[in-house]
Amino acid sequence: MLYVVHAYDHSDAEALNRRMAVRPAHFEGAQRLKEAGHFILGGALLNPDGQMIGSMMLLDFADETQLQEWLSWEPYVQQGIWETIDIKPFRQAAI
Numbered sequence: 798m799l800y801v802v803h804a805y806d807h808s809d810a811e812a813l814n815r816r817m818a819v820r821p822a823h824f825e826g827a828q829r830l831k832e833a834g835h836f837i838l839g840g841a842l843l844n845p846d847g848q849m850i851g852s853m854m855l856l857d858f859a860d861e862t863q864l865q866e867w868l869s870w871e872p873y874v875q876q877g878i879w880e881t882i883d884i885k886p887f888r889q890a891a892i
Contacts, residue, residue: 798857799837799887800864804879805851815878816849822872830856830867851879855887 806812830836839854852873858864864884873879 798860799889800856800858800884801887802839802854802856802882802884803842803851804853804873804882805842806849806878807880808850812878813849815876816873819872819876819878822876823878826870826872827854835863835867 806816827836827839835856835858837855837857839852839856841849842851842853844850856864856867858867868874868882874882
C-alpha cells in the first residue's frame with residue numbers, strides 16, 4: 798500500500814540547525830528504504846523563502862505494521878525534528 802507522508806518541522810529558531818544535523822542519518826534511512834523497494838519519492842517542504850520546513854515522502858509498505866516499523870527508527874522522528882506528521886493511504890491515479 799502506498800502512503801503519503803507530510804511531516805512538518807518544529808518552527809523555533811534552531812529547528813533548521815537541528816534538521817541539518819540529523820539530515821545525513823535521515824538520508825541513510827531513505828536510502829535503506831529505497832534499496833528495500835519502499836521509497837518511491839520524497840523531498841523537503843519549503844516555505845515561500847525556500848527554507849526547509851518539513852518533508853514529503855511517498856512510501857510503499859505491505860501494511861500498517863511495516864509503516865510503524867519505519868517510524869520506530871526514522872531519525873527525524875527519533876530526534877524530534879518533525880513536530881507533526883500526517884500519513885494517509887494513497888492511491889495513484891491510473892492515467
